[in-house]
Amino acid sequence: MSKLGAVVEAVEKREKFVLEQVQRARTDQQFAQQVMDRWNKIKSEIPVSKTPTGLPLPRLALPELDEAGEIARYLFGDGLPGEFPFLNGAYREMYLEPLRQAEVQDKKSGSPNGSNGKKNGARPPEEPTRLFSGLMLAEDTNKRFHFLSAHQRSKRLSTAFDGPTLYGIDSDADGVFGKIGEGGVAVDTVEDMVRLYDGFEIGSPDFSASMTISGPAPIIMAMYIAAAKRRFGPGVVANLRGTIQADIFKEVQAQNETIFPIEASLRFLLDMIEWTSQNMPRWYPVSISGYHIGEAGSTPVQQAAYTLSNGFAYVEMLMARGADVNVFGPRLSFFLDCGLDAEYIALSRVSRKIWAIGMREVFGADRRAQMFKLHTQTSGRSLIAAEFKNNLTRTAAELMLAYMNGTNSCHSNSADEPFTTPSEEWIRLAAHGQAILLEESGIFKHTMNMLTGSPGMKAVERAVETAILDEFREIESLGGVMGAVENRYQRSQIQNAAHRYEQQIYDGTRPIVGLNRYRNAAEEMPEIELARTSRAKQKLQVDRLMKFKKKNAGKAKGALDKLVKVVERGENCFPALLEAAEVCSLGQITGRLQEVVGHFRPMV
Amino acid sequence: MAAPIRVLTAVPICDGHDSAINTINLEFIRHGIEVVYLGFHRYVGDIVRAAIQEDVAAVGISSYNGGHIEFFAEVVKQLKRKGAGDIKVFGGGGGTITHDDAREMKQKGVDQIFFAGTSLAEMAKFVHDRYGKPRGKRVKPKSADQELAHRLTAIEDGFQDGKRRTSNAERSTSKSEKRHQTSNIKHQTSVIGFTGPGGAGKTTLIDELVLRFLNHNSRSRIAILSHDPSVIGEGALLGDRATMINSQDDRVFMRSMATRGQAGGLSPATESCLNLLAHSGFDYVIIETVGTGQEALPFRNQLVDQTILVMNPDYGARLQLQKIVMLDVADIVVVNKTDLERAKAALSEIEHRLTQNKRKQQIVATVAKRHRDRGVDELFELITSKTGGKS
Incomplete structure (x- = not known):
């Protein structure tokens, strides 16, 4: 059996512990006093910032409580942003404008700042906007990256690869012509990788690259490192920042881009995680992804439950190999979908909490390894081709939900996505949607917790948490994640949910504007310029x-x-992959590895 | 009652988007259609080969990763080139296929492209209206595979009509058999039956054996007759091909059959179809039943030369073994998934159960999902050595 059952117990135990603290604060006067003192101290230290109209607002909003029991419930059950169990955020201040120097001196309490952990006055927090692109050949995507990031201080690039690359197949292989550069960029060799990020200072703190690829991820990672070394010398490796998706479990559960048998894929992945967490301290070598599970049709609860359980399974396997949870733990990152269903009001908040509890109580992880670092993407599935401009509104609502959940970074989909590789016009609008929300509006920039803590949000949190734990129990009863995968449990659950979703659209119980409501019969598909690879x-x-x-x-x-x-010797193969990536193509490496470990057997 | 419509569905190479096709498959089945599902990430050649062998009325392709104009056109072209222009091609790709693309694809011979917003019921109706007519006079087969496929269809549909054509179709000599006779090879076909409960890993095991058959003799040809249950009053999902890797090969002829209302793990037409396959010049004919229950005894009338029961260690309490009838008659009992915790106990319990029979039954432990599994090697040796001694 896996440790998932222990995670369920730990979460339940934590809930019980919180209730005990509430009772204790109500019966034990000394404890009550401690709680009240702490609360008052926290409140007194909250800095104040001013809105453009001069209205003073606290940089952290807290519930208006004056009773020790309820305060204990809040502090132990939810935690302040940046404090266990991290319900309100992995960090204390996330999207807040930097406090002006004058204000800092007013209130001398510096607050630990966002993602880079530095004090105010130093680097401002990292911008959360991510720009996703990938089309045609490496030089075309490179051009698109430069266009997209021209006005940004920091360059945060997210890369999509074409079908052959995702399957570890070379562009000159039989039967793939027509697929080259479609749906993402074609990368066959280290030379393509050099072209892809040409002109960017990839070792700089202002640059990070994210690569959306899993099946051949260790090979692509090796090519990225090889390309970085070619341009900047071996010293650059330790400074590389970014993320590679590399999530094999979600591939076999939902996205189907797996090329080796599961065990071999996992072994290559764990080899990479071990190597990069020791040699590339700023790199995220796996992005444990619910996005594709959600896009494949799962319910939001299934998405969170499968993602978290996959994450716990990786931790268990890495620890079984002797890896230190406090070394690799902080390098695990997560990727969730955000759609329009009510669950999304709190799905990521609850996920963050369950992760923290599991990591601390079951795996003994320290604070940094307890934090659930989340990238969110708005739901592609929620967008439709009919009257596609409505997609702007859908994405805007989803963005709002994503930031209410305290995501660490976010990608907003472009409205034309349902029918084409996003065009520059609509990509710009999508990125601007984020800037409008975070920079123009006052919703997120003045106060942490601005929109959290409503009774409705609390109700969703409770319901979602219960449902996720139920899913954990089911998976545990099938022998943990591996057992459930082999029983194709996640796959069949996702397929059933997808089928139900479609039926709900057609019977109208799931309203979709422009499709089953307010349909415009006269509408024709927009004329669009397609980004096809000649x-x-x-x-x-x-x-x-x-x-x-x-x-x-x-x-x-x-x-x-x-x-x-x-x-064959069973050693960590990543160093040998690094050497191979210098002189071999992707297809040569996957082909040779498949001779040794076999092919992935597709699951239905 | 007319025979159910058979269609093949697949997702193109370098594309794993199977959410839409899974949903569509389910809907088709509900509308009485038999769906041979080939799975995702499939080459044009794999789709065309399967379509011809399965002799489907149409191929439905769901493409989300681009390159659809080339891919669909290539499927149409290869089908025509192989003399199977009667197999039609349709498909869709949500919003990734534009109306302009669809026009171009239709010019290149694609029947229909569905766009986002088309209801599942509309698609099923299209298949019924367009592909539901009884087949007229068949085109002249261009290959042995195609001829065999046509004859299997004739047998299967004959049973559906209630005319139990026992052996007319299989009596006349097939092209492939002629080929072998004229080249003066006296052909030995060994028929091997695989049965066992659902989830034991029969299909994976067969696919792994196929790899060994193909590697063992570079000229050998293999036929697989695989069965999946018909849903009561509905169609069937014939999905074994979707999980196979090694059987997507020109030297493998595979046919998927729905049970069409017959209990016991096989179809009413199985015996006749098997007869035809056994006389079509293959070295091995493998027949796989649907997942069976304890009382199942699917291979009667000396239907097969060797019977292999595939079990997994999760059969429940030891007492359950006494009730599995196939344990009395199987020539070889394979305990698959022996990487599971209960494997050791299961092996000794089954071994003990077999000694009671006092027959020369063999037991093999395998982990078929494992690459180059030694247990599968052993099973292969056993099967081939027995075949050698067959009269």
Whole structure:
């Protein structure tokens, strides 16, 4: 059996503990006094900022409580932002404008600042906006990245790869012509990786790259490192910032982009996590993702439950290999979908809490390893082609929910996504939606907890938490995540939910404006300029790849032979992958590895 | 009652978006359609081969990762080139396929493209209206596979009509058999039956054995007759192909059959179809039943040369073993998934149960999902050595 059952117990125990603290604060006077003292101290230390009209607002909003029991319930049950169990946020201040120097001196209590953990007056917190792109060839995506980030202080690039790359197949393989550069960028070699981020200072604190790829992730990671070394020398490796998705469990549960058998995929993944968490302290080597589970049709609760349980399973496996939870734990990150269903009012908040409790109580993790670092993307599935401009409103509402949940970073979908690779016009609007919410509006920039703590949100938290724990019990009864995967439990649950969703749309119980309500019969599909990869470009990619293979033929053989030996010996294969990535194409490496470990057997 | 419509559904290469197709498959089944599901990340060649072998009326492709114009056109082109232009192609891709794309795809021979917003019921109705007509005179087969596929359809549909055509179809000599006879090879076909409870891993085991058959002899050809249950009053999801890797090969002929109302793990047409396959020049014909219960005894009338019962260690209490009838008649009992906790106990309990029979039954422990599993190697040796001694 897995540790998931222990997580369920830990969460239940925590709830009981909170109730005990409430009772104790009501019966034990000394304890009550301690609680009240702490509360008053917290309140007195909250800095105040002013709105543009001059209205003073506290930088942290707290519930108006004056009874020790209720205060204990809040402090132990929810926690302040940045405090266990992190319901209100992984950090104390997240999207707040930096406090002006004058105000800091007014109130001498510096508050620990956001994601980089530095004091006010130093670096302002990292901007949460992420720009997702990937199209055609590396140079085309590179151009798009420069366009998108031209006006941003920090460059936070998120990369989508084309189908062949996602499946570890080279662009010159039989049967993939037509797919090259479609739906994402084509990357076959380290040279493509150099082109992809050309012109960006990839070792700088103002740059981070995120790569949305899982099946061949360790190989792509190795290529990224090789490309960085080519441009900036070996010293750059320790400074690399970013995330690679690399989430094998969600692939076999939902997204199906797996290329090796599960056990082998997991082994390559854990090798990478171990290596990067020791050598690249700022890199997130796995993004434990519910997004694709949600997009494949799961309910929001299933999404959170499968994501969290997958995360706990990785932790369990890494610890079983002897890895230190306090070294790799802070390098785990999460990725959730945010749609329009009521559950999303608190889904990520609850996920953060369950993660923290599980990590602390079951795995003995320290504070940094308890924090659930979350990237959110608005729901692609909630967008539709009919009257697609409505998608702006859908995405705006989802963004609001994402930030109410205290996400650490967010990507907003572009309204034209249901029918094309997002065009520059609509991508800009999507990014601006975030700027309007965070910078223009006063909703998030003055006060932490501005919109949290309502009775409705609390009700959703309770209901969602109970439902997630029920899902955990079910998974545990099937032998934990691995057992449930082999029983195709998650897959069938997701498929059933997807089918129900479709039926609800068609019977009208799930209203979709422009589709089953207020439908505009006269509407025609908009004329759109499609970002398709021309045959000439596809051919260019194939030609470049063939040249690369020819040039490196001799070295490639040696590197692959060495890689195979390391894999067969059962050692950490990531260093050998790093060497292979210098001289081999993606397809050469996956092909050779598949000879040794086999192919993934698809699940239905 | 007319025979159910058979369609093949698949998702193209480098595309794992199976959410839509899974939902559509379920809906098709509800509307009485038999769906052979090939799965995701499939090459054009795999789709065309499967469509011809399964002799479906149409192929439905769900594409979300781009490149659809080329991919659909290539499926149409290859079907035509292989003489199977009667198998039609339709599909969709949510919003990723534009109306302009769809026009171009139709010019290239695609029947229909569905857009986002089309109801599931509309799609099912389309399939019924467009592909539900009884087949007219069949085109002249261009390959042995195609001829065999047509004849299997004739047998299966014959049973549906209530005319139990026992052996007319299989009596005449098939092209492939002729081929073997003229090249003066006296052909030995060994028929191997696989049965066992659902979830024991029969399909994975067969696919792993196929890899070994193919590697063992570079000229051998294999047929697989696989069964899935018909849903009462509805169609069937014939999904074994979707989880197979090694059986997507030109040397493997696979046919998926729905039980069409017959209990016991096989279809009314199985015996006749098997007869035809056994005389079509294959080295091995593998037949896989649906997941069976304790009382099942699917292979009667000396239908097969060897019977293999595939179990997993989770059969419950020891007493349950006494009730599994197949344990008395199987030639080989495979205990798969022996990486599970209960495996050791299960193996010794089953072994003990078999000694009571006092027959020369063999027991093999496998982990079929494992690459190059030694247990599967052992099973392969057992099967091939027995075949050698067959008269």
